[in-house]
Amino acid sequence: MDHIYLDHAATAPMDKRVIEAMNPIMTNIFGNPSSVHAFGRKARQYLDEARRTMAGSIQADEKEIVFTSGGTEADNLAMIGTALANRHKGNHIITTHQEHHAALYTAENLEQQGFDVTYLPVDETGRINIADLTEALTPETILVSIMYVNNETGVIQPVEAIGEILKDHQAYFHTDAVQAFGLLDIDVKQSGIDLLTVSSHKINGPKGIGFLYVSHGVKIEALQFGGEQERKRRPGTENVAAAVGFQTAVELSLDNKADRRQTYAHYKEQFMKQLSENGVNYAVNGALDQSIASIVNISFPGANVEALLTNFDLDGIAASSGSACTAGSVEPSHVLAAMYGENDNRTTNSIRFSFGSFNTEENVIEAANRVATIVKRLTQ
Amino acid sequence: MKKNEDTRVVVGMSGGVDSSVAALLLKEQGYDVVGIFMKNWDDTDENGVCTATEDYDDVVRVCNQLDIPYFAVNFEKQYWDKVFTYFLDEYKAGRTPNPDVMCNKEIKFKAFLEHAMSLGADYLATGHYAQVRNNNGQYEMLRGVDDNKDQTYFLNQLTSDVLENVIFPLGHLNKHEVREIAQEHGLVTATKKDSTGVCFIGERNFKEFLSEYLPAQPGVMATLDGVEKGRHDGLMYYTIGQRQGLGIGGSGEPWFVVGKNLKDNILYVGQGFDNDKLYSDGLIASDVNWINPTPGESFTCTAKFRYRQQDNEVTVTKMEDGNVHVEFHERQRAITPGQAVVFYDGDVCLGGGTIDEVIKDENYLDYVG
Numbered sequence: 001m002d003h004i005y006l007d008h009a010a011t012a013p014m015d016k017r018v019i020e021a022m023n024p025i026m027t028n029i030f031g032n033p034s035s036v037h038a039f040g041r042k043a044r045q046y047l048d049e050a051r052r053t054m055a056g057s058i059q060a061d062e063k064e065i066v067f068t069s070g071g072t073e074a075d076n077l078a079m080i081g082t083a084l085a086n087r088h089k090g091n092h093i094i095t096t097h098q099e100h101h102a103a104l105y106t107a108e109n110l111e112q113q114g115f116d117v118t119y120l121p122v123d124e125t126g127r128i129n130i131a132d133l134t135e136a137l138t139p140e141t142i143l144v145s146i147m148y149v150n151n152e153t154g155v156i157q158p159v160e161a162i163g164e165i166l167k168d169h170q171a172y173f174h175t176d177a178v179q180a181f182g183l184l185d186i187d188v189k190q191s192g193i194d195l196l197t198v199s200s201h202k203i204n205g206p207k208g209i210g211f212l213y214v215s216h217g218v219k220i221e222a223l224q225f226g227g228e229q230e231r232k233r234r235p236g237t238e239n240v241a242a243a244v245g246f247q248t249a250v251e252l253s254l255d256n257k258a259d260r261r262q263t264y265a266h267y268k269e270q271f272m273k274q275l276s277e278n279g280v281n282y283a284v285n286g287a288l289d290q291s292i293a294s295i296v297n298i299s300f301p302g303a304n305v306e307a308l309l310t311n312f313d314l315d316g317i318a319a320s321s322g323s324a325c326t327a328g329s330v331e332p333s334h335v336l337a338a339m340y341g342e343n344d345n346r347t348t349n350s351i352r353f354s355f356g357s358f359n360t361e362e363n364v365i366e367a368a369n370r371v372a373t374i375v376k377r378l379t380q
Numbered sequence: 381m382k383k384n385e386d387t388r389v390v391v392g393m394s395g396g397v398d399s400s401v402a403a404l405l406l407k408e409q410g411y412d413v414v415g416i417f418m419k420n421w422d423d424t425d426e427n428g429v430c431t432a433t434e435d436y437d438d439v440v441r442v443c444n445q446l447d448i449p450y451f452a453v454n455f456e457k458q459y460w461d462k463v464f465t466y467f468l469d470e471y472k473a474g475r476t477p478n479p480d481v482m483c484n485k486e487i488k489f490k491a492f493l494e495h496a497m498s499l500g501a502d503y504l505a506t507g508h509y510a511q512v513r514n515n516n517g518q519y520e521m522l523r524g525v526d527d528n529k530d531q532t533y534f535l536n537q538l539t540s541d542v543l544e545n546v547i548f549p550l551g552h553l554n555k556h557e558v559r560e561i562a563q564e565h566g567l568v569t570a571t572k573k574d575s576t577g578v579c580f581i582g583e584r585n586f587k588e589f590l591s592e593y594l595p596a597q598p599g600v601m602a603t604l605d606g607v608e609k610g611r612h613d614g615l616m617y618y619t620i621g622q623r624q625g626l627g628i629g630g631s632g633e634p635w636f637v638v639g640k641n642l643k644d645n646i647l648y649v650g651q652g653f654d655n656d657k658l659y660s661d662g663l664i665a666s667d668v669n670w671i672n673p674t675p676g677e678s679f680t681c682t683a684k685f686r687y688r689q690q691d692n693e694v695t696v697t698k699m700e701d702g703n704v705h706v707e708f709h710e711r712q713r714a715i716t717p718g719q720a721v722v723f724y725d726g727d728v729c730l731g732g733g734t735i736d737e738v739i740k741d742e743n744y745l746d747y748v749g
Contacts, residue, residue: 327432328452329419
């Protein structure tokens with residue numbers, strides 16, 4: 001049985017070219033980029049170049065890029081770092097109920113540290129209402145953190161409109177762009193974004209690296225202490241090989257962005273078409289026309305997430321839903337709960353399918369057929 | 381006959397050594413083994429970490445050692461509705477419930493079995509110490525060969541239909557052999573302590589746990605002749621035959637719980653382990669399950685009235701309402717309403733029921749509860 005991967009939003013396989021770019025670094029370049037000798041300088045060259053690519057990918061300046069261990073750390077640094085550094089300006093933070101846990105739990109932690117946090121609702125399309133944001137803003141607000149593309153539903157938030165509103169407000173605008181990066185065109189300056197999170201492994205790069213864009217002038221405290229790396233905002237010896245792999249992944253993602261958007265949109269369409277043709281009863285969660293090409297979140301009335309996912313896996317289909325608790329059992333999705341209410345069946349009968357480099361039209365159709373067989377067996 | 385490699389067996393894995401070895405043995409026999417962890421209880425520790433985490437983590441590590449897929453399934457709602465509600469109701473009624481029997485009946489061999497079947501399983505396996513025998517299409521349940529670990533007492537509500545789809549890989553083994561197998565294979569659970577007590581209470585204080593769910597009504601502790609001997613903390617905290625925690629001082633033989641008066645909230649106590657009030661010669665059981673058809677309306681067999689007890693000869697007579705009358709050939713001490721009575725013919729477990737009434741000299745012992 002062929003295993004088919006439909007979980008690219010969780011992580012994506014490394015591109016061969018990424019590995020090829022990393023191999024010589026791991027083989028030959030071992031210096032510490034902070035060292036003041038030839039070995040260090042060589043490593044630093046690669047790091048600088050990688051940083052330049054990151055900056056260029058979002059129209060930022062290279063001094064505005066802070067390498068981190070990944071998306072979670074970047075979200076933590078962005079939110080806690082700015083909250084602590086700007087406490088004198090106010091005590092209020094705005095985020096939403098549909099954030100990734102890396103941001104949501106960070107917000108909850110800030111609440112415990114005494115910050116007031118407003119969690120904006122989302123409607124059934126999965127999007128926030130700009131009027132809610134306007135209403136929630138106070139002179140005390142120092143940070144607004146709203147993700148670019150939701151990782152469960154693929155729904156794109158009105159980032160430009162948020163940036164526009166915050167233009168004349170002291171609050172910084174942070175957005176977690178982990179799912180958006182690589183498929184959407186991102187221009188931090190034009191969109192009024194002050195802080196932006198990107199992760200490498202979602203775009204076929206290596207795991208363990210990401211970056212936070214921190215706009216010039218943003219006051220931010222470091223969360224860890226040690227050396228002078230990343231201009232003291234993120235101490236610790238840099239992972240040069242990973243940075244180079246990340247750089248290659250970014251370059252590749254910029255190269256054929258439009259093509260991939262089209263390809264994945266086609267996969268999504270084919271997948272749903274195949275389910276329909278097989279007579280599967282399903283509904284798409286969130287606004288399909290406002291969602292990213294690579295992600296679709298589908299509710300199967302009468303089914304249950306755990307039985308679905310286990311059956312899928314035993315039949316070679318890798319997909320996912322919400323998040324698992326530490327004891328392995330699947331928790332109802334907080335994102336779908338934010339959209340439909342906590343007791344809605346969609347929070348416990350929905351699956352996220354996400355397309356990417358592993359897929360072909362053939363394996364997407366094959367996957368849809370297997371999914372259809374299982375869903376029909378479980379719901380009839 | 382399907383080949384083993386084409387036969388899918390879902391193993392209920394708790395993170396303990398028994399279910400780990402059950403999975404290992406099936407894997408060695410070449411089955412298509414799938415490990416599943418059941419999460420039946422929602423509780424978090426002081427750090428907000430789910431208390432089932434450690435056990436699930438052990439399931440993950442063992443399954444990775446065995447190279448079998450693993451999943452978790454959540455039956456919290458079913459467990460609450462079918463087991464915990466029953467558990468509380470029984471305590472409210474002054475009885476001593478057996479949640480393990482109910483969990484096997486309603487969760488492990490019903491909801492979980494259905495889940496396993498929905499995954500295309502041919503069999504469900506668990507680490508219970510019991511055996512299944514196909515006797516011309518009637519599936520019988522036999523005791524595990526390890527007398528000290530035999531768990532058929534808790535499995536008495538299973539039926540032939542269910543047993544047809546069940547494998548107990550440990551039934552022919554002694555516990556020490558199971559540990560040895562685990563050790564030989566370097567399973568991470570090889571030396572893990574066996575769990576004790578009621579699963580959802582865990583290591584916590586039982587009294588404290590129960591008081592979170594049921595209001596305790598302290599009252600009078602007295603002999604059946606009406607002599608007050610002190611106060612009790614709430615009838616639900618005591619069980620028939622209990623000696624500990626009564627706090628009655630003085631000289632002479634120790635004191636025991638001999639009964640409960642729910643209406644007047646009195647705990648009856650009596651002196652001496654062999655106090656006559658603790659003895660009875662029969663019982664009525666309800667919710668009776670026969671694993672296979674019985675030899676007749678009245679027959680002689682052996683019975684256990686609690687886990688790990690020696691077998692006792694009894695005569696079982698079916699009553700019109702489906703309940704059974706059980707006559708003891710020798711009088712029994714501390715028969716406890718709410719507990720299971722389980723019947724055997726040699727090594728074959730015939731089935732069992734819930735003790736409802738305790739009988740002595742042809743009278744129901746009202747004071748027992």
